[in-house]
Amino acid sequence: MWSFSEIAKNIDLWLNGLVGSTWALVLEMVIAGVAVIGLFAALGLVLVIMERKVAAWIQIRLGPNRVGPKGMFQSMADTVKLLVKEGMTPDGADRLLFNVAPFIAMIVAMLLMAPIAFAKDFQLWDMNIGVLYITAVSSLSVIGILMAGWASNNKYSLLGAMRSGAQIVSYELSGGLAILAVVVLTGSISLTDIIKAQENGWWIFKGHIPVIVAFIIYIIAVTAETNRAPFDLAEAESELTAGFHTEYSGMKFALFFLAEYINVFIVCAIGATLFFGGWMPLHIGNWHAFNHIMDYIPSSVWFFGKTFFLIFLIMWFRWTFPRLRIDQLLNLEWKYLLPISMINLLLVTLIAILGWHF
Amino acid sequence: MYRETEIIKDAPQFGEPGFGDLVINVGPQHPATHGVLHLIITLNGETIKDIKPNLGYIHRSIEKMCESLTYRQFIYVTSRMDYLSAHINNHACALVVEKGLQVEVPERAQVIRVLFDELTRIASHELWWGAMAMDLGAFTPFFHSFRERETINVIMEETCGARLTMNYYVPGGVMWDLHPDFQKRVKEFLALYKKKIHEYDELVTGNIIFQNRMKGIGYISAEDVISYGCTGPVARGSGVHSDVRKVSPYSIYNKLDFDEVLETGGDSFARYVVRIKEMHQSIKIIEQLIDNIPEGDFQAKTKAVLKLPKGEYYQSVETARGELGVYIVSEGGTTPYRIKFRSPGFSNLSALNHMIKGGKIGDLIAAMGTLDLVIPDIDR
Amino acid sequence: MFIKDYIKDIASALKSLATGMKMTGYYFTHHKEIITEQYPDNRDTLVLAERFKGEVVMPHDDNNEHACTGCTSCELACPNGSIKIITKFDVDAETGKRKKAIDTWIYHLDLCTMCGLCVEACPTNAIKMAPTFEHSVFDRNKLVKKLNEDGSKVRAGVE
Structure with a gap:
């Protein structure tokens, strides 16, 4: 059966066969780090849209509904906006x-x-x-x-x-x-x-x-x-x-x-x-x-x-x-x-x- | 890393009185001031030591503007003072002009005016309820109160042609007759309101956090209410008998059956309860009148050019915030020689320092919410 | 008793919080209560009140005739000076009499506060308020309008 632990095990076996066990560990750490950052980004996007939808429905509104299907890409558009904004450091x-x-x-x-x-x-x-x-x-x-x-x-x-x-x-x-x-x-x-x-x-x-x-x-x-x-x-x-x-x-x-x-x-x-x-x-x-x-x-x-x-x-x-x-x-x-x-x-x-x- | 400014140099040193005080500008742009009110507050930690309101950011010299407009024209400007009770402001001005001209307003026009006044009062209190809950950090009530307020706005739009600054009252009556759908719409609103009114208690009034934020906070005694000149729900929350509709009835209010809401708590919660109960009283007035609108003219015959006889005229009405007084000095011309508005917001704001001194920042926001300040009403 | 009050306090507090959550939970699950209107999308079905004071218009009939006699009542009634009427004198072809008529009826939409006093003042019902509200333009000069159409004249019988 398809599961996360199977995938992890297979990657581990494959890496150990490919390079030595030390390098395999280093590579696995890199993969884990990238996965965590990826999860962060995904969670941020999902949770922001979820919060906005929950808020909207409780407040008898529709919530974001313009960007993408049912507004699901709204948080992505927001992220792009925040990325291109100037990060000001105030005087003093x-x-x-x-x-x-x-x-x-x-x-x-x-x-x-x-x-x-x-x-x-x-x-x-x-x-x-x-x-x-x-x-x-x-x-x-x-x-x-x-x-x-x-x-x-x-x-x-x-x-x-x-x-x-x-x-x-x-x-x-x-x-x-x-x-x-x-x-x-x-x-x-x-x-x-x-x-x-x-x-x-x-x-x-x-x-x-x-x-x-x-x-x-x-x-x-x-x-x-x-x-x-x-x-x-x-x-x-x-x-x-x-x-x-x-x-x-x-x-x-x-x-x-x-x-x-x-x-x-x-x-x-x-x-x-x-x-x-x-x-x-x-x-x-x-x-x-x-x-x-x-x-x-x-x-x-x-x-x-x-x-x-x-x-x-x-x-x-x-x-x-x-x-x-x-x-x-x-x-x-x-x-x-x-x-x-x-x-x-x-x-x-x-x-x-x-x-x-x- | 603080720059050496004059303020820092003159700041009290350790051991001197005032050491460690933090002076914060709340406003002119701040989410809780609902406009451009500027409060200079002195803090010690979270405790408020002093509040100095700084006014004038939205001063448009409405009083002076009115002096250059004719008696028909100046009414529309007063919608822009307390924009949430625009009808009631207009009513005050129309009444004072009618008093000067000695015009008898037809019965139908008076009933229409009272109906719209009370609808305005409900709409204003709805917005206050939502905005005050938002000051306390609850966002949802705002949208729920706007659902009911929207229904009132639709009624206004249909009959008066506008949603906020209607300019429907003219000296001698109202501008147009009621829309044929008016009674139906009002009944729809009453039905919706009665269906949803329990939500106000469930969502806000009964909430333990809300009660703790409100009870015993921002206390003002009846004596202080009188000495600061507070009117409206602020005065009635402290048990001061001050409803102009009862104290010196105008229009047809003396023929109507309604109660003046009085609470004796004097704290933020009492003021809150007064406004909630006032909405019920307004509903009661509307219910009395909606099926008994008399037939007849909606406007008395007046001359094309209005000229008030030489003299002084004063009329006060009860807006959603308190007593609005209009004072006109006429030299006999087509425009007022001098006009003065006694706005409720200004006096109510003056009591803020007295109410809050010694409280926390959160108390300031909560008490300011219960004062129901409309900044253009304060500055004019 | 202290402990009893303490527990009672907690119970009533939790109950009050649960009541609020029940209500918001109801709205979370009942989407038919949603009242949002999606404005640009519902333009076709949008019904504005017929009395809505959006802008001043001067209705013309099929013969390109209006009811304005150029008496300037509206201009005097306007509190903001957003109306300016330029009049001319027409010479009646039959009688040879000179008669006052409007040349240009200038309406400053950018100054107008939609109070409706001009409509109220007009003795011949020549102008009225139209229920339009999409007035935004990029050039402010476009907000200065001429209400009487070219070549239009006052309807016969309107004095």
């Missing part, structure tokens, strides 16, 4: 930091791509500390935003960056604790093990209410961490015009824009991996016939289906809710999400120790 800005910031945001998003399993046995780097790696690297994304806000020499940017700093640092906690719930149940921080553990059912179904609570907290925390509405205080269009990227234009702005969407994709992919079993098809306990039918759907379809469902959920939030104020945002984290996720973690530990999960 810190030139180095200002120009480096969008790349930092982008590189962090790229790094997070490494441990994600896109399909069965199809992963860039199957490391045994996947969850730890993700929580560690995702904290870096705030640096790009802080850098951009500080270097712009603009008060709006500075305010946006400071808001973003406070926000990401605090929401990391409850996001991490929500992830820990699944880690406790699985007993491993390797993403492969977590997916394997969901062979007879996804954690969201197996883990009773505490895992559902953990999932809700996770979704709220990552929405805040990716600076998406209703937590888009770093941009806060009606308050800070555009927040940290007020001074950016052209492709430098596009990189921030792209990094936001890639981050959304990654947190949703991780959410899908932890709570919905990643590429694992929908399996219910011992119903072998049912499980067998589900296996016929390719694993990559399962993975992308789940991820895009979560992305849609986050978009749905964005186009429904008003924005929080900065003090309410921190209140929500420290007075509600953090205590709840701590108690929740305790409950999950209890369930794991007593073996009450399915």
Whole structure:
């Protein structure tokens, strides 16, 4: 059967036969890098058009419908426009930091791509500390935003960056604790093990209410961490015009824009991996016939289906809710999400120790 | 990397009062000011220490323009002041001219005027609702409110021939008779409005984030409302009895059955609730009148050239934003000697600093949304 | 009790958020509610209100006759000075009397605010507002129009 893991294996065999194993590894790394960048570009295009269509349908509009069939090439046309636009560096800005910031945001998003399993046995780097790696690297994304806000020499940017700093640092906690719930149940921080553990059912179904609570907290925390509405205080269009990227234009702005969407994709992919079993098809306990039918759907379809469902959920939030104020945002984290996720973690530990999960 | 400008040199040093303050220009181009309002705000971190509105970016000297136009002509210019309640502005001007000429306006014309005034009020509040939700970061309500507003605009277009600056009222009545489809269209609008009204509560009013952003924010007491001269929903949100339609009724408002909406909260949420309930009251007025439009003339006979007798004339009406006063000094000629508008937006804006001092930037935006500022109305 | 209130708060908050999401979810799935009008495409089916004040026109009948006597009421009524009427004197062939008539009726569309006061002022209903709105041109001079057609004259009987 055609699958990503077969293709990867065949390429590996072919390269090893062609050149030595060292060169094969180097070539494979290059191929992986190109593939990741290609995936980035594709995801950027798809997610932007998806966001615009979701927004339009919720807002009883048609959305983009002029470029290409049903407006599907709209985001491509936008990219071309952004590419040919002048990337201005304002007078008085810190030139180095200002120009480096969008790349930092982008590189962090790229790094997070490494441990994600896109399909069965199809992963860039199957490391045994996947969850730890993700929580560690995702904290870096705030640096790009802080850098951009500080270097712009603009008060709006500075305010946006400071808001973003406070926000990401605090929401990391409850996001991490929500992830820990699944880690406790699985007993491993390797993403492969977590997916394997969901062979007879996804954690969201197996883990009773505490895992559902953990999932809700996770979704709220990552929405805040990716600076998406209703937590888009770093941009806060009606308050800070555009927040940290007020001074950016052209492709430098596009990189921030792209990094936001890639981050959304990654947190949703991780959410899908932890709570919905990643590429694992929908399996219910011992119903072998049912499980067998589900296996016929390719694993990559399962993975992308789940991820895009979560992305849609986050978009749905964005186009429904008003924005929080900065003090309410921190209140929500420290007075509600953090205590709840701590108690929740305790409950999950209890369930794991007593073996009450399915 | 900051350049050494005069401002930086004179900035307070560490330990001096005002150290660490950030002066930000909100506007003249800013998404939340809905026009060219310029606010100079002093911030300490996120906390607002001072707000100085800077006006005049869209000053077109409408008062002076009106002094060179005849009593028939000057009405159309006033549509451009508070463009969202164009009909009501025109109504004020038509009333003051009629007062000077002592013209009896036919019953039918008065009913038509009140109908259009209330439709305008609903349309204005619809736009405010959407724009205010957008200030708070929710984009969807804007499009949903425009769906209902569009229906009103179609009614306006059909009868008055324009959608925003209609110029339908003339001294002595209205320019043309109602369109034959008018009653049908209004009933269609009422049906649509009643079908969709629950969405306003579901999407915005009941939302926990919205309530937290609104409740207890931008408080102004009844005493301060009076001393700042605020009118309209801003005053009624603090419990000040100020609806001109009730306080000094004009046209046929004293014969109509409707309530003055009063809230006692004084915060942004109270002002929000006042406007939402005012829409219901306007619907109530329209429902009373739509089937009882009397037959007769739509315009009283007036002379070709209008000349107000020497004297001073004043008339105030309740626009969607508050009390609009028109004051005319006539020397007996064909044009006013002096004309002065008392616009609601100007007084309401003056209370902004008092409301927001000590709040966050988000509060400023939210409270400014509930003031429902129309900048051409402030600057004229 | 504190814990009870705390949980109640969270429950009511989640409920209010879910109500909003239910509503937006309804519109996401019900595309028949979409109200977008695609303007240049629907030009053929676009119905403008007949009273729409788009521009001032002067209707001419089949004999190339209009109803304008050149009384300049409209010119006086216009608040922006967007109307300028140049009159001439026709000599009646039969009686030899000199009669006032319009030579050129100049309409500045670029100055016009579509208030409709000229139409209101006209004693002979010679002009009216037309429901057109696509006025954009590249040359501003094209917005200055002559409304009476060449060789047209006032309709008999209109005083």
